Amino acid sequence: METEWHTLGKVQYQKWSLYAMDWASQNVVDLRDYLVACAPYGGPIALLRDVKKQLKVAGPDTSLSPHELLLFTACGQRLGAVNWAPFDTAREALVDMTWTDELRLLCVFTSGTCVTFGLTGDEETRFTLLPPASVDRIATFEAWGSGLVALTEKMALVQVLDVDSVRPKVSLLPDCGLSETNPPTCMAVLAPQFLKSIYPDVLLGTTNRSLVVVSKDGGRSGHEVTGVHCCTHFGCSHCTEWVVHGVVLARWDLDSTEHDDGQEDPYV
Known part of the structure; x- marks a missing residue:
């Protein structure tokens, strides 16, 4: 080879x-x-x-x-x-x-x-x-093996939990408070199989330095960081945001409120 x-x-x-x-x-x-x-x-x-x-x-x-x-x-x-x-x-x-x-x-x-x-x-x-x-139109979406969550241009979140079924069921997630004055900058999804729920959690980074977590129970703001890209660990235990500065990674423990940011990415 x-x-x-x-x-x-x-x-x-x-x-x-x-x-x-x-x-x-x-x-x-x-x-x-x-x-x-x-x-x-x-x-x-x-x-x-x-x-x-x-x-x-x-x-x-x-x-x-x-x-x-x-x-x-x-x-x-x-x-x-x-x-x-x-x-x-x-x-x-x-x-x-x-x-x-x-x-x-x-x-x-x-x-x-x-x-x-x-x-x-x-x-x-x-x-x-x-x-x-x-x-309205679909702006972006995040998927896992059996479902997806889509974000529309009017800041609505739409979820599908059974994409492989003959007639997938489409439903709206609760209003998360996003608007044109506070639009999302990045998005990631915690798949239901890693949560104590049949529904996913949606992570949204926003321009006002908040990480909004949206679930069936409604949206809530968490950590303060301005992210450009967001992804979750395969086991959905950690989340990483590529911060707006371009060389910083913020790492979040999704099981707690602790985070580790301000570290330069060695690959940049």
Whole structure:
């Protein structure tokens, strides 16, 4: 196996090349040109070409190849494809995509439409996060294996706990007090399996230096820190926020009120 040494900040790490991916035959050359969703534990991979990058490189007058959602194994062998033309509209702009526990690819769109695809690209279910007459749009979402929580542009939180069911149940979370004057800067979710509840907890960093925790019982403010990105430990025992200064990490023990911030990230 070929190895290469790389530098990341002050750290040297070794990169091992185990095998070549087989998707070169599908003209997949640079993953930076794609939106990528990888299932955990060596599961399937979904690739969707980023049209904005393609137009920037090719130019507005260049005819583009048919837009497809490509599905591969972890080794890059093709499983299937989805014709993406029906979704290439401003109303149906893709927010992101993720894999569920039952290996369905869940695609969430700004209109609130959610579509799941099987491993070969067949559409399996379709549901919506917003009422039919709503003018609101989905801004972002965080998912776990069996559900998701979406944040709308009007600062509403929508949850789905059973995305793999035939008719997923959509419900609103309590008002967390967010507004245009105090918008969220980052978002993370504590999955229900790590809590003493069947419902998730949602962590929202805000511009007024608060970390808001939203649950079925309502929102509450906790630690003071201005975060740009937020993620939770796999066991949901700790939370890390990438602070607005750019070189600081704030680490929170979610089982207590203690935190550790002000430490420089050695990888920056």
